[in-house]
Amino acid sequence: MASVAGGLLFLFLHIFAAHANNYIASSSSPPKFFNVLSYGAIPDGQTDNSQAFSKAWNEACKWNNRNGQNVVLVPSGTFMVNSVLFMGPCRSRMVFMLRGVIKAPSNPSLFFTDTWIGFRYINGLVVKGGGTIDGQGNFAWPYNDCFTNRQCKTLPVSMRFDFITNGRVRNLRSINSKNGHFTLYSCNNLNITKIRLTAPEESPNTDGIKIGMSTNIKISHSIIGTGDDCIAMLSGSENIDISSVLCGPGHGISIGSLGNNVAKEFVRGVKLRNCTFVSTQNGLRIKTRPSSFPSFVSDVIFSGITMANVNNPLIIDQQYCPQGNCFYQEERNAGVMINDVTFMNIWGTSRSEVAINLQCSEDIPCQNVKLVNINLAYSSTSAKQMVSKCVNVKGVSYGRIQPSGCL
Known part of the structure; x- marks a missing residue:
């Protein structure tokens, strides 16, 4: 009986070890962090950190983390950033984690572009972190005269999501956008939750979320108070x-x-x-x-x-x-x-x-x-x-x- 019990115990341990090895082999790799401070970003609210942010993103996007995530980390502090575009496709799943504050430029010579912070051609993007993007729109709203001036120049949307699939945006705050806060174009399966978008009631064209040519979009548990539509669904919005x-x-x-x-x-x-x-x-x-x-x-x-x-x-x-x-x-x-x-x-x-x-x-x-x-x-x-x-x-x-x- 003792030999039989010993044999069963040996068999059980062998099976358990095999399953444990398989689990370890199939589990996700730990995330790899790319802190913008390591690429020269200075959180003084005045230095232009666009290049540092771009370098951190580009290196993270190219890094093959196999089954893991690459995290671009914006830590506590206030970072001034000019127009920046985070491009894919990337070799691993990407997380943009905003812990601090990203502040837009207040210099009018830097206003006129369609995007301030943009994400494009990314599958599996996550944007989160509890931080804030500050569009400093009060400096730009006097230039927003498109309702009466057909020759007006474009002011930037605070955050654009173009050609994003299987993405999540959660636990963020956007204040005082120069134009709209978030714009979604040609996205599929994007979940937005626990966000807060705010601008004064009299601020012009500060839509909360604009959706166009996008499918399977979910927006939930959020607070939106602006000078235009809280949410606008334009052509191509489906499901x-x-x-x-x-x-x-x-x-x-x-x-x-x-x-x-x-x-x-x-x-x-x-x-x-x-x-x-x-x-x-x-x-x-x-x-x-x-x-x-x-x-x-x-x-x-x-x-x-x-x-x-x-x-x-x-x-x-x-x-x-x-x-x-x-x-x-x-x-x-x-x-x-x-x-x-x-x-x-x-x-x-x-x-x-x-x-x-x-x-x-x-x-x-x-x-x-x-x-x-x-x-x-x-x-x-x-x-x-x-x-x-x-x-x-x-x-x-x-x-x-x-x-x-x-x-």
Whole structure:
């Protein structure tokens, strides 16, 4: 019996050792850190650290860490950085870990570019760390006159993500962007969570997050308060999931505008849920130009939304023309079709008399629009009654609808 027990013990230890060796062989390698201080960065808030940041990224990107991650570390301190672009593809998974503060230049001669901090052509990018990017937008906002000046120069977006796949952005803060805070272009499977984007309500064009030509984007558990849209979904946005976002101040969360380009545009598959809007200019908005090449918005669900003193809580505007330079229908013979849009379980207060305002085209009416359990009260002490308006809208309503009388 003793020999049998000894044999079984030997066999067990042999099997355990084999599994342990296999586990060790297959486990990830430890991360390799590339601290920007090691490449000459100086955290004094004044020295231009663009080259040091680029050197750290380039070396990390080229380093083959097999199954591990390469981490570009920005430690505590304030680092001034001019325009910098972090390019892939890289040989290992990349992490940009921001612990300190990155500050944009305040010199007007360095303002005019489309990107301040950019990430491009990277698979598996992670940007995190709890730090802050400070766009110092107060120095640049006087130059943002594009609404009235067609010859205006471009001001930079604080952080751009172009051609990023399987990425994550979390636990960051962006303040006072010169233009928008984050822009996503041609990204796929990007998860953004626990971020805070802030700029004064009067700051021009400081959108929180702009999404274009991107699929499978998730945004959650974030606070966005800006001078423009908290989130804007432009053409090519598909399968967008937005949840637990606090928006305010700002212009709300928008789809569009669509229909101002010379090609077919679309937004499809948007889910926006469990979000809160506080004192925003708009709440949930779909905006399209009055005439365009054939384009569409479809499969949109807004649900579980709280409105607190919002000026235009629910709005579809197929006549959106902010600068009065839109084409006429007879010139383009097309338009933007809006169908399968649901507003569901929305409550709170409106500071405008028209809380539900769905204005669609006579030539291309909105199709299959649903209003389900809407309960909005007037935040004003005025004796006027709050109303809803629906023009050229085909749809239905269910449950309690306040204000009533629209569908």
